[in-house]
Amino acid sequence: MSPKLAVPTVLRPRHDVVPATRIARSAAAVQGAHLDLGQLHHWFAGRRAAHPFRVGTIPFAELEGWYTEEGTGNLVHRSGRFFSVEGLRVTVDGGPGGWHQPIIRQPEIGILGILVKEFGGVLHCLMQAKMEPGNPNLLQLSPTVQATRSNYTKVHGGSDVKYLAYFTRPGHGRVLADVLQSEHGSWFHRKHNRNMIVETTDDVPLDDDFCWLTFGQIAQLLRLDHVVNMDARTVLSCAPMTDAEAGTAALHTDTELACWLTEMRSRHDVRTDWVPLAGLPDWERDADTVHHVHGRYFDVVAASVQAGSREVAHWTQPLIRPRGQGVVAMLTRRINGVPHLLAHARMEAGLREAVELSPTVMYTPDNYAGLFGADRPPFLDLALHTDASRVRYEALHSEEGGRFLDAVSRYMLIDADEGEAPLDEPPGYRWVTPGQLSRLIQQGHCVNVQARTLAACLAAAELGDHG
Secondary structure (H helix, E strand, O other): OOOOOOOOOOOOOOOOOHHHHHHHHHHOOOOOOOOOHHHHHHHHHHHHHHOOEEEEEEOHHHOOOEEEOOOOOOEEEOOOOOOEEEEEEEEEOOOOOOEEEEEEEOOOEEEEEEEEEEEOOEEEEEEEEEEOOOOOOOEEEEOOEEEOHHHHOOOOOOOOOOOOHHHHOOOOOEEEEEEEEEOOOOOEEOOEEEEEEEEOOOOOOOOOOEEEEEHHHHHHHOOOOOOEOHHHHHHHHOOOOOOOOOOOOOOOOHHHHHHHHHHHHHHOOEEEEEEOOOOOOOEEEOOOOEEEOOOOOEEEEEEEEEEOOOOOOEEEEEEEEEOOOEEEEEEEEEEOOEEEEEEEEEEOOOOOOOEEEEOOEEEOHHHHOOOOHHHOOOOHHHHHHOOHHHEEEEEEEEOOOOOEOOOEEEEEEEEOOOOOOOOOOOOOEEEEOHHHHHHHHHHOOOEOHHHHHHHHHHHHHHHHHHO
16 A cells, blocks of 8 residues: 655745736726626616615604614614614713714624626626615615625525625635625614625526626716615725835835824723613604704604515614715825825724724714804815815715615815825824725724725726826
């Protein structure tokens, strides 16, 4: 019997640059192998016409499957799953400067996944025309899979989530990105989603509500209002990027940025405690809403939903409805020829680490009506009143349509000068390059969901710059 030969150990490069190169090639492809943009808009209109969609607000008493918990007033699902709306007390730095608010408690980790496949040598993304009750136009382009654990384990008793196996079965495809990311820290308490991009070589059956688009085509669609949903935008921001900044310098080194973010997090002692929704200080409840006594911030409402294309055709649920349209803007500058973005280390009560990098401006102007001068948030008036010639990118995007009703912000990239945005940054702000921002996104829980949207929109801005 011959001796068994030892199989040599094969080491591989720790960093595979090929996926980023292939994604960059797809980002440059504004013509897809399946649909051009004219055909896409026709297909999208057809999907809108194919299913009945209807959403309306209802009194809390008409919620089905939900109840007001005795003793707390919390809004809870009868299954004990999905999510609940509860009261939160926030204490900052151990002092009196805290507040109370309603917030969504959803401890499950959902999956936001885009399946990609190569056609004609170019990667294409499998995108879904998905209805969400809170979207202003209801139907938007979403990832291949957009599902909470309660959804894909079918607590609702509905149909299977299509293409789910590519994201839940190890080895079912090649993983190009897989990052845990936060969601809206002002309205969710420590909610995370698994953001994934998975490549397949399978022959994928194409459902009627799905289509294949290049990264470049999606970048073109990001220039339009209310087309690409929040979940797709955050996944796209996690895509590996080519190191276009290799060999270039930045205002701050990567280590300096990491230390600064750690310092910002260490500086704030943020404590959150669950309290009953009933009797929440500064908030009132009537038959139809939970609302702030001064009519600011947001309301909690109930909605009845009909959607023929979803796993369940009819349901009711609570939603958060903001008061007013938001403004989300990143100031940009070329510093010695190198593009930089002005990021803000923003504290949000619902974030796991309390502080993440956010856009320069992230406010609802109506909440600051009547305030002047130093009482106004930094850079807000610059974003509101900047000359159109300085705006590199602008579009209206809605936030997470499954939990928020008509939550719309104007997203902007604005060229600034030294007088408006100095190199010597104000406290809490730092200049970062797009590559540095992307690297922080890859780490997870470092860049908030609004800044990730603007990171995804950078490609759309570059298309406009060159188109």
